[in-house]
Amino acid sequence: MTCLPFLCCRKLESATSRSPELNNELSGIHNVTLYSYKELRTATNDFSQINKIGEGGFGSVYKGKLRTGQIAAIKVLSTESSQGVKEFLTEIQLISDVEHENLVKLYGCCVEDNQRILVYNYLENNSLAQTLLGKGHSRIQFSWRTRVKICIGVAKGLAYLHEELQPHIVHRDIKASNILLDKDLTPKISDFGLARLIPPEMSHVSTRVAGTIGYLAPEYAIVGKLTRKADIYSFGVLLIEIVTGRCNTNMQLPVDEQYILERTWRLYQRRELVTLVDTSLNGDFDAEQACRFLKIGLLCTQDSPNLRPSMSTIVQLLSGEKNLDNIKITRPGLISDIMDMKVRPNSKPMPDINHTSSSYTSFGSEHLDSTLSTTRNFSQATMTFNSVYDRST
Numbered sequence: 056m057t058c059l060p061f062l063c064c065r066k067l068e069s070a071t072s073r074s075p076e077l078n079n080e081l082s083g084i085h086n087v088t089l090y091s092y093k094e095l096r097t098a099t100n101d102f103s104q105i106n107k108i109g110e111g112g113f114g115s116v117y118k119g120k121l122r123t124g125q126i127a128a129i130k131v132l133s134t135e136s137s138q139g140v141k142e143f144l145t146e147i148q149l150i151s152d153v154e155h156e157n158l159v160k161l162y163g164c165c166v167e168d169n170q171r172i173l174v175y176n177y178l179e180n181n182s183l184a185q186t187l188l189g190k191g192h193s194r195i196q197f198s199w200r201t202r203v204k205i206c207i208g209v210a211k212g213l214a215y216l217h218e219e220l221q222p223h224i225v226h227r228d229i230k231a232s233n234i235l236l237d238k239d240l241t242p243k244i245s246d247f248g249l250a251r252l253i254p255p256e257m258s259h260v261s262t263r264v265a266g267t268i269g270y271l272a273p274e275y276a277i278v279g280k281l282t283r284k285a286d287i288y289s290f291g292v293l294l295i296e297i298v299t300g301r302c303n304t305n306m307q308l309p310v311d312e313q314y315i316l317e318r319t320w321r322l323y324q325r326r327e328l329v330t331l332v333d334t335s336l337n338g339d340f341d342a343e344q345a346c347r348f349l350k351i352g353l354l355c356t357q358d359s360p361n362l363r364p365s366m367s368t369i370v371q372l373l374s375g376e377k378n379l380d381n382i383k384i385t386r387p388g389l390i391s392d393i394m395d396m397k398v399r400p401n402s403k404p405m406p407d408i409n410h411t412s413s414s415y416t417s418f419g420s421e422h423l424d425s426t427l428s429t430t431r432n433f434s435q436a437t438m439t440f441n442s443v444y445d446r447s448t
């Protein structure tokens with residue numbers, strides 16, 4: 056890829072108005088478009104409430120029209136979550152170099168004073184959380200074909216992040232609200248690389264709703280073991296959500312139906328998987344394919360990370376290029392196991408971190424996931440589990 060100079064014509068002008076310190080920070084950063092705060096303020100009509108399209112753990116998101124006429128999603132990161140300009144831009148540069156049909160495109164950012172703002176391609180059809188799984192009525196009809204396209208698209212995007220990019224990126228937060236849909240309902244994964252912009256002592260994950268725990272791989276939730284396999288676990292849960300049309304956790308349902316993964320495992324054992332498929336499809340789906348997708352969801356969420364296939368294998372399994380029949384599916388890592396540890400700490404020993412780490416050596420190079428996928432700290436994930444659990448009671 057050609058690296059355009061960081062400062063192109065318009066940006067050169069503003070470079071003269073920047074402090075020498077900032078210009079020094081910016082040296083060596085390429086291929087990132089830098090927006091002025093003024094431009095983004097104009098684009099969003101002074102960050103007006105009318106233009107606000109959502110709020111997540113990282114800050115608020117606004118819809119805006121850039122000077123070029125492009126419509127953008129402008130994410131204002133909460134100030135505490137910001138880091139030094141150089142570090143921030145280095146991360147941004149890695150994200151903005153990434154281009155794939157199933158990944159949201161980062162246009163650039165703004166780093167004036169304490170402001171840290173990200174500017175993304177705007178996606179017309181919102182997220183899967185709001186449309187497919189949302190409580191309100193969505194005007195979008197998710198036919199079986201559309202769901203297949205979404206599942207395979209997300210799998211391809213994640214396979215790209217995990218296996219084609221160098222250095223590879225572990226997303227850390229694969230979930231329905233991070234899957235956005237364009238006008239043709241092509242899925243785009245958002246927020247990849249973002250966790251790196253948050254200081255390790257701030258647990259972004261812990262600030263989120265209880266349902267999120269349903270996406271967390273046990274080894275990540277308990278001891279902070281973060282590898283690509285944790286993303287694959289989350290993808291498995293998402294896959295089951297897309298086929299069933301329901302959130303992974305729903306406390307309004309009878310006890311034995313509250314956690315989708317537990318229910319899927321039970322119905323798999325009873326050979327009744329087909330009963331899980333979203334009833335809003337009115338039976339208009341390929342039953343063999345739907346059951347295969349649910350089985351792949353179980354495979355992705357296997358308790359032992361090394362039993363979970365790589366994302367490129369998952370793409371092949373979903374598209375039918377690879378046969379699932381010869382692959383043994385065992386019990387997935389279930390939320391109730393994690394709950395058990397919290398509720399009855401003496402009933403099962405909490406895994407010893409050193410012991411657990413060494414027992415994962417079969418990951419091969421995965422447990423050494425570098426750069427964007429560091430296993431930064433254990434306390435963060437422990438905190439994640441505790442706080443998420445506390446809110447779910």
Ligand SMILES: Nc1ncnc2c1ncn2[C@@H]1O[C@H](COP(=O)(O)OP(=O)(O)OP(=O)(O)O)[C@@H](O)[C@H]1O
Nearest residue numbers: 108109110111112113116128175176177178182232
């Ligand atoms: N590029 C985009 N195009 C259109 N809408 C977007 C875009 N990015 C985010 N949004 C919307 O903004 C809302 C907030 O997104 P944000 O990523 O901040 O939070 P989240 O995904 O719900 O949670 P988290 O912070 O944990 O990722 C989401 O509902 C999403 O639909």
Ligand SMILES: [Mg+2]
Nearest residue numbers: 111232233246
């Ligand atoms: Mg998000």
